[in-house]
Amino acid sequence: MQTSTPALPSELLTGPTYTYGTYRSLVDELLAKGQTTGENHSEAMLHYTRMNQQRMKRWDKTALVPETLERLLGGLKQPQRWIVLTEAWCGDAAQSIPFLAKMAEVSASISLDLVLRDQNSALMAAFLTNGAQSIPKLIACDVATGEVCFTWGPRPAVLQEKVIAYKANPAGQTQEEFIASIHRWYTDNKNQAIAAEFEVLLKPFTL
Template sequence: MATPVLTPERLAASYSYPAYRQLIDELQAEGKTTGPQQSELLTNYTRLNVQRMGRLDKTIHLLPELQAAVAALPRRYAWLIITEGWCGDAAQIVPVLEAVAQASGGTISTHYLLRDDNLDLMDQYLTNGGRSIPKLVVLDAETLTEVTHWGPRPEPAQRMFLDLKSQNLPFEEFSTQLHGWYAKDKTQSTQRELLALLAALA
């Protein structure tokens, strides 16, 4: 029998989406961000990310076929989302994950955990040996065993990320190009990959 990814108590101690957003806002008001590392740079990234998440929360339109797939889910799932407030990819993706869960009418519940407070979990879901986020871990809501996982970013963005990384670009240029891709893509790649993930669950 598969082992639960985490205990019910630990899941219950996770953040809801509103609580996650509130945490980031409260830390921002203090000139801080999530996680043990604090710097003006990370705080500035977080400020940008708050704007990105706020914009996406208001403008996301789920693909009709994704909405249909959510409606057809056969049982309840808990989505465990490993993230941090300073992470730009998380700001582009987390609102999409939340929108999908909200469209499920309660079939999908979301549970947010901060990466650096949960390294034992994060280290089960490394990407090329790195602690890349956001990471979505789909759990059976009853058993808390893993069904599948996804992340840290859609495949076209991941290819671009690896290409830019190989060029040793300054971070600002690297980040500008990657977020430019997200802006042009308008969450479509993320939605299509989540559609494939949900189709596999049906």
């Protein structure tokens, strides 16, 4: 009995793709109209989106790719396409996508495409995190074959453990307090955890 071949990530795309620059422009345009990505344009979601634009602007100015990681990015055996599921209101996405864009920027072998989660339900369903539609989610694909090299997201592993622990036992900490602590963690860590994880992920694909 034959089994069907799983669809490649590129075959599951149903919405438009954006470069980091066009994604940022899209969010600016939506905010100017009192909207964000997705269907929920409540004031709360607009507030999150405005905060995220400020976070991305800050990382655009301050994020740096370590030399060891830059060497790995420059030594990839085959070009990769990084497809990242995101939404403008997602705080974790705003904290990590600028660094992902910096990595793509310093490597001639990486192309970065951002896609909206809610416009790509089949792709999101294929790359759930513990059964949840967690974003950002990066799917790295071999350009020649379209096959998946690795995935990353929705956040660094050490931070994911903190989120899981909080959900299991908030220990009196409100959701607002916990979210604030997560964003402080990102600021203090300065992308070091993300860089370390990508060094491990990329090494098998380097010369």
